[in-house]
Amino acid sequence: MLKRRPDIASPAVSTEKKQQLLLKENLNEVLDMLTTRIGSSTDLVIRRFIIKTDTGPVQTAVIYMEGLANAKDILESLLTDSKETNAFCQDSAANPLQVMKDSILKTGDLKDVFNFDTLLHAILSGDTAILVDGCPQGIVANTGEWKDRGVSEPTSQSVVRGPREGFSETLRTSTALIRRKIKDPNLWMETKQIGRVTKTNVAVMYIHGIANEQVVNEVRQRLGRINIDAILESGYIEEMIQDTGYTPFPTIYNTERPDVVAAGLLEGRVAIVVDGTPFVLLAPGLFTHFIQTAEDYYQKADISSLLRVLRYLCFMIALLAPSAYIAATTFHQEMIPTSLLISIASQREGIPFPAFVEAILMEVTFEILREAGVRMPRTIGQAVSIVGALVIGQAAVEAGLVGPVMVIVVSITAISNFVIPSYNMGISIRMIRFVLMILAASFGLYGMLVGIVAIVLHLSSLRSFGIPYLAPFAPFIKEDQKDNLIRLPQWALLARPRTTRSNNIIRQEETSDPPK
Structure with missing residues (x-):
């Protein structure tokens, strides 16, 4: 059984869900509510225009936040393509929003929204919303485009030999770097929002069939118990989901290297990627993980073993x-x-x-x-x-x-x-x-x-x-000593570490004639 951390960081939360406000058919009322809710902020852009249908002109609005969204393609499609294709006049009974989705809008990620809170959150996340007068719903298009630091060399964990790419502050860039390393459909990702005010996107990544479902469920539960107004860095989450806070030793590993996260996932560990920070969390984090480096697996086994012994000596x-x-x-x-x-x-x-x-x-x-x-x-x-x-x-x-x-x-x-x-x-x-x-x-x-x-x-x-925490030293696991204090060659590492309790322990098949 997993040892659960007492829920002392989360205040009691009412089980009753707040009644979400449905969108109204009157476009002007919805726009007034948006403007009031955001406090008439100057970066809120509302572009009004009229589309012509067989039943008469219909007011339409495109809403987005300047600096977070790039609504150029959406506006060009609605203002230019709708006139050229005359799509709205083909079927007078058709819903204008459905016509936009089927015939006009070129972007691939389109979602229907029916309540005000979802619409507001999408706009503040960089999406573009499209509303039509008389329709009690809207369309949200994924048009998020903000400045990204890009993929650069990690500064906190440098290596002599190995990849030079590191995570960035953008969630999708970081998850894409992990996907680039592991091209397996069993690499599953779950995204949730944590923080009542910041509503920070947090992604949980693991390899289905390798990661222990008990550990994955425990990660989900601990993240679900977090009730705080802001998550600005992965350190917030690290401190709230660790087993105990009364220790100077770290119990969750953090890194800004995609190859380290990929190696951890392949061992059966769970990665937690937080939007806004280049540091990704890996759970569980044991004592040996903090002494090893990614370069241990890029050098020859004898060199890596010597460096590991040296690190323990320096410790x-x-x-x-x-x-x-x-x-x-x-x-x-x-x-x-x-x-x-x-x-x-x-x-x-x-x-x-x-x-x-x-x-x-x-x-x-x-x-x-x-x-x-x-x-x-x-x-x-x-x-x-x-x-x-x-x-x-x-x-x-x-x-x-x-x-x-x-x-x-x-x-x-x-x-x-x-x-x-x-x-x-x-x-x-x-x-x-x-x-x-x-x-x-x-x-x-x-x-x-x-x-x-x-x-x-x-x-x-x-x-x-x-x-x-001290596994495989204590309890002593004989099979895991192949990759602990010293590292055997890659052809001898047939099994994954048993410390992570992986569902699939076999890493590679034994060869009949290993290198001599």
Whole structure:
């Protein structure tokens, strides 16, 4: 059974549906309601004209939002083609809207609307509405056309070898990039609107027959429980649908790379694409997913395995290096070789602060420089952060505030933190590092050991959509070790990871003569 997150983020919602206002036959009344509802906004365009039928002239209106819709084709069709084809005079009993759909309008996506709220939402979404006086319905044409950043190279997850395309802020562009990778009819997509005010389009994508239906249903239910006025980025949804909010570790993976999402879908995971952001969510998100990269599968197996081991090593260094130095120099000097201990003691001569205060000063300073480098203009951000680190580090050593060894330890820790592929996981390590430093300064290596045990217990208790966070380490799944700490060659990866509980575990058929 999947472990459901308590519904604490959603207030009680009345089960009674609001009575939707039906469209009126009087065109002027509908247009007045639209103008009033939008507050006479200047970007609302209402183009009135008259069409001639056998029964007499009929008033017609085309409504769209300037900047969101391109109604040029609609207007040209109605104002030009209707006169040339004389379509409205062929059958005096025909509904003018039906004649437009069958004989005049060239756009492919046409929908009938019968209530005012649906009409208003379509117009605000970039569609063009067509209303005819005397008809208690309208036509909505998909004419959305707004400026798009386009497909560009991802900035947060760069690779040496691999695709250079990344998601954009437009939902359809992002879903099309995924469709381009997986040309399978079993790639299903469900779209819903979340946010009472923003009405943000959110798409749920999964491969039918591979994804576990229980996980898919859980994603649907958690999204359905969200009751908020605005969804401006996928981080809103990530925080609301995760299993628990009381953990520094991320339990839902986010990426702006289509190849990563395609690989996740092929493993049986579920993708959540949010309109307005290039970051797509993948659920479930386990600990190993945040250490692996897309490039692991584009390089040879031995190179990928070496890099993975290096990342796990850097994970341990980034988490434990400052606290280990504090514990060793403060409580366990006998563990340090004599010559190195003498060198450290001579360098620390005259420094007024203990090792813990040194580490805190350097770590906080580096965090400030790192945040300043992110917020500064891109042209000077990196230069300022690098020069600031060098100048401050050298000045602090010369002023006798910190020792040279502490600068080296903090530098190695910071560089190791950058090796972690996931930015969210890197932030988690930075947060926990300060806790371990306090424990090391208070109780030495015993405090560090208690902290490590607490971290492992906490990780073991986490779930991501019902799946253990540390799988396949804990619980240990022997079959999934082929693509965990190390990666075997592609011809040996016959099955999908069992951690995602995929309905179709077979990835490829076993060959009789693998490469030698």
